[in-house]
Amino acid sequence: MLRDITLGQYYPADSVIHKLDPRVKLLGTVLYIVSLFVFGKPVNYLLAAVFLIILIRLSKVPVSFMVRGLRAIFILMLITAVFNLFLTPGTVVWQLWKLKITKEGIRVAILMVIRLILLVMGSSLMTLTTTPNDLTDGMEKGLGFLKKIHVPVHEIAMMMSIALRFIPILMEETDKIMKAQSARGADFDTGNLIQKAKSLVPVLVPLFISAFRRANDLAMAMEARGYHGGEGRTKMRPLEYHRNDHIAYLVLAGYLAIMIAAKMLT
Amino acid sequence: MxxxxxxxxxxxxxxxxxxxxxxxxxxxxxxxxxxxxxxxxxxxxxxxxxxxxxxxxxxxxxxxxxxxxxxxxxxxxxxxxxxxxxxxxxxxxxxxxxxxxxxxxxxxxxxxxxxxxxxxxxxxxxxxxxxxxxxxxxxxxxxxxxxxxxxxxxxxxxxxxxxxxxxxxxxxxxxxxxxxxxxxxxxxxxxxxxxxxxxxxxxxxxxxxxxxxxxxxxxxxxxxxxxxxxxREIFSQVDMLRHYRLDVPQVTLLAEELRKAGLDLPKGILTEEELVMELRRIRKGNPGTQSREPRLKKR
CATH class of the missing domain: 3.40.50.300 (P-loop containing nucleotide triphosphate hydrolases)
Structure with missing residues (x-):
């Protein structure tokens, strides 16, 4: 199940989309998601789907890879569809005792599922084509204006990138601790849910202690290398807009214009 | 400076x-x-x-x-x-x-x-x-x-x-x-x-x-x-180092033991090459010592 989630994974490839500035991709994704909610007509969904297909093509990420990401939200889609199908009032098409399927229900259910698919695929396109590092960099710079209202943007971005760096290390550590506890007779596989959850306590406690120790070491190492917050800091790879990024912004504006026009005209 | x-x-x-x-x-x-x-x-x-x-x-x-x-x-x-x-x-x-x-x-x-x-x-x-x-x-x-x-x-x-x-x-x-x-x-x-x-x-x-x-x-x-x-100065004081619960390189230890056993080795030998050189010198310059050693062991 966890393996199926393509959201948040990076797919390395050499494409126009990969090379775009992360700020463009972040803003683009946000606008795309907003557009899916604001413009609810079928023609809008069609346009959004076409737009997304073109982007996926450009990104060189295999479609099968993207579809795999949908498997994780399959149940969510199913529930959404079922609820909309049965609970939307309108002209009854089919009825069994109190359950009734309405014409409007079918329509809404299909549109909701399409919206969810576009939503997940749209946002996973961003994470698939942007390295976590670029993403945090993009957020730091793109949300830099929030510093004026005292939001610690740099610190948040730094924390995120450190967290990302330590995920594999802590995973390995968890594995080690679990093996060490199994060697002493701990049982992680049998019993009901509560018993299983309880058996994780002897794993979590050492894991937390070691994480704190690591954090302490890391803080010292960062200080020793002259880290003193975001002020006066330069970047090895500063984010700069290139020609393609400007074009991408225009494309985005064009997409929004077409969406608005489509909603007005139909 | x-x-x-x-x-x-x-x-x-x-x-x-x-x-x-x-x-x-x-x-x-x-x-x-x-x-x-x-x-x-x-x-x-x-x-x-x-x-x-x-x-x-x-x-x-x-x-x-x-x-x-x-x-x-x-x-x-x-x-x-x-x-x-x-x-x-x-x-x-x-x-x-x-x-x-x-x-x-x-x-x-x-x-x-x-x-x-x-x-x-x-x-x-x-x-x-x-x-x-x-x-x-x-x-x-x-x-x-x-x-x-x-x-x-x-x-x-x-x-x-x-x-x-x-x-x-x-x-x-x-x-x-x-x-x-x-x-x-x-x-x-x-x-x-x-x-x-x-x-x-x-x-x-x-x-x-x-x-x-x-x-x-x-x-x-x-x-x-x-x-x-x-x-060299530090490692020639094997006993002192032991006192501070520190190890000594194996070669130094071996040379020290040999010296204590009566071989004419200098203090503070640090590398294998050095020890080999010193042993060769002893063998060439002082054949008596060399031939006496095995006899001691036989007894």
Missing amino acids: EIIRAEKLSYDYVSVDDDGKEQGRYRAVDGVDLDIEKGDFIAILGHNGSGKSTLAKHINALLLPTEGSLFVDGMDTRSEDEVWKIRQSAGMVFQNPDNQIIGTIVDEDVAFGPENLGVEKEEIWRRVEKSLKSVNMWEYRSHSPNKLSGGQKQRVAIAGVVAMQPKCIVLDEPTAMLDPVGRREVIDTVLELNRTQKVTIILITHYMEEVIRADHVIVMDQGKVVMQGTP
Whole structure:
């Protein structure tokens, strides 16, 4: 199940989309998601789907890879569809005792599922084509204006990138601790849910202690290398807009214009 | 010229209770006087709890002396304005390779120090290239540090310090968590830096083999400096070292035992080659000793 989630994974490839500035991709994704909610007509969904297909093509990420990401939200889609199908009032098409399927229900259910698919695929396109590092960099710079209202943007971005760096290390550590506890007779596989959850306590406690120790070491190492917050800091790879990024912004504006026009005209 | 000078340096670890009241004190470093010359390779030895790591953290101004003072390149570590300059002059490499790599890509990690110093972009790239090449890790620049071996990670950490262009690098047991191959890689890298770039090296360790190539050895015990001298001088005092619960390189130990058994060997033999040379000399110059030995054993 966890393996199926393509959201948040990076797919390395050499494409126009990969090379775009992360700020463009972040803003683009946000606008795309907003557009899916604001413009609810079928023609809008069609346009959004076409737009997304073109982007996926450009990104060189295999479609099968993207579809795999949908498997994780399959149940969510199913529930959404079922609820909309049965609970939307309108002209009854089919009825069994109190359950009734309405014409409007079918329509809404299909549109909701399409919206969810576009939503997940749209946002996973961003994470698939942007390295976590670029993403945090993009957020730091793109949300830099929030510093004026005292939001610690740099610190948040730094924390995120450190967290990302330590995920594999802590995973390995968890594995080690679990093996060490199994060697002493701990049982992680049998019993009901509560018993299983309880058996994780002897794993979590050492894991937390070691994480704190690591954090302490890391803080010292960062200080020793002259880290003193975001002020006066330069970047090895500063984010700069290139020609393609400007074009991408225009494309985005064009997409929004077409969406608005489509909603007005139909 | 000296780069590091400690005068009567002492440091107390103070344990406090919840109200901030003092519970107890433990003197980790006790009245240490130290003079380290520019360009030297210094090794600090001592068993666990001898205060050597505490001393090392003073050099980077991570800890401030309780009593006495410490000067790095003429700057007092107590002056708050100069903390960042001190940290740039004296870089530090720690024990655990995983817990000191900040970047998610090798070159980004090396750039972390210069970025903090506010170095320009082009200069950062130059420094990253130069320092990664100096530790022979340039081919790995776009790798994730998680995929490297311990020795490689430690070399990246060294490159990260080198990129800040320090005058002095303090290595706090950099090889304690490595396998023998990784240990060799790290020590060779450090020696190379010392030789070619004239960086002052302060190596804290308890592996005797790493100490042999140092210019000067300092032995610490219970927070005090108890022995000082060249590796040869230090290792010729095998009994003293044993007293401070320190090991002696195997070759030195063997030579010492042979000497005690009556062989005419000099004190403080450090390498196998040396021992072989000395044994050959004895065999050529003094055949009597050689022929008498086996007879002794037969009896």
